[in-house]
Amino acid sequence: MEKQRIKPASKFGKRLLIALAFVFLFYANAYSQNSYTFEPEAGQNFYVNDNIKFTVIIPNVRASQVQVNVPAFKENINFKNMNKSENLGEEGGTKIEIWYSFSKKGYYQIPRLPLTIQGKSRSAVFPRIRIKDNPANMSPRAVIVFSNGKEFFSDEPADFNLNVKTGEKLIFTIYLQYATQLINFNWEIPKESIFKQTKVYEITEIRYREKQYTDSYIPVSTFEWFTLAEGKIAFPKIRITATSYDGYKTDILFPEFFINSQKGFAANESQSQDKAFAQAFEKTDEARLTAKEVVVTYDDCVEISRLRSKEKSTISGYSKIKKERKAEEERLNLPSDKNEFSKGILYLYAVLLFASLLILFIAIRKKQMLPVMIFALVSVGLATQLLYSAVQFKKKYGIFTGGTLKSIPEEKASGLTELPAGSRVQISEETAGWYFVELSEQSGWCLKDNVILINGE
Secondary structure, three states, X not given: XXXXXXXXXXXXHHHHHHHHHHHHHHHHHHHHHOOOEOEEOOOOOOEOOOOEEEEEEEOOOOHHHEEXXXXXXEOOEEEEEEEEEEOOXXXXXXXXXXXXXXXXXXXXXXXXXXXXXXXXXXXXXXXXXXXXXXXXXXXXXXXXXXXXXXXXXXXXXXXXXXXXXXXXXXXXXXXXXXXXXXXXXXXXXXXXXXXXXEEEOHHHHOOOOOXXXXXXXXXXXXXXXXXXXXXXXXXXXXXXXXXXXXXXXEEEEOOOOEEEEEOOOOOOOOOOHHHHHHHHOOOOOHHHHOHHHHOOOHHHHHHHHHHHXXXXXXXXXXXXHHXXXXXXXXXXXXXXXXXXOOHHHHHHHHHHHHHHHHHHHHHHHXXXXXXXXXXXXXXXXXXXXXXXXXXHHHOEEEEEOOEEEEOOOOOOOOEEEEEOOOEEEEEEEEEOOEEEEEEOOEEEEEEHHHEEEOOOO
């Protein structure tokens, strides 16, 4: 009798090993189908109407075994050229090079490129990229970057409200963009306030910069500002004259901008305002004076979005990618505890559920009741986890670039709350040009341009 029990158990164990081997092959195949990613060539500029090159290596196959299908068309994305060749590097395999140009600035997600590899349908994905205006064609402009991450451009109206308390230190740094030389720089000291220049950068020494086209921010000066009165106060008038790449001088003046000064120091405080302001002007740490070192910029938001998109779409190396993303967010003093729900978890639950159902089917055929009961429960649990994972994966998130959330999707609507740049927000609703975003208990409408999506495709 004992031998008769062992024999069916032995057969069941063999079938279980076969099923697990099938699971492994299935998962490996799923990974291979999603492991091809085009990378932009290093050192090139992402400018409007420039030809931008992307490259992908298909390992372990000859060029004759790879068929590249016609790229999908998408508005403002222009396919230019494509080349397929044997990869002569150490990796071997097939190298595919493709060139695109973009007719407008903005963020782009190039459609997947369909491939046929050894008779099997595959695809290669592209990273989300940002296309910028060519600096050589741009007029100089100035940018004010506040210590909370908000940016105020000389050629754009302010799209946010700034609230401060009387006696509270407001730190900001002025930058130039698309300029080769600073000719003139002056400002008017605002009434009922203390206004102090705390740092001057090299460009103010009226030296010519190397004529190298760039859209990088060029620091000019850092200021500290204390308001002494309550109410709506005009931002200091700042005037700049700079030379553009084509040699023309441009006068830069910021549009009118107001801040809301609210009650801060009380009149009956034992410490006088003068003493408080004197203490506030004590020597400040160099890192705090340089706003560029502590401010989360637009490009920082783009990078965080890229890393989180990579974390969400990855199937292999999740821990390494998550570590890279957390290091970047910690560098910018941003919360890093919220992880992205990886596509690999979806595949894992799907594969395990398939394997469990397969074993359940075998057990039913053999009328082995104990395995039937066990794997029936396992299958239900895995199906529940798969459904939950799918719901979590489909939730839409993005990185907020900073500003005020509105009560309704209209630019003139009243502001509800302000969120700092770099915030990871959930997008729960959208309408033409607007997202409704949520962060903890804060929520409201914002322009779609103020959110950089986290993609998991």
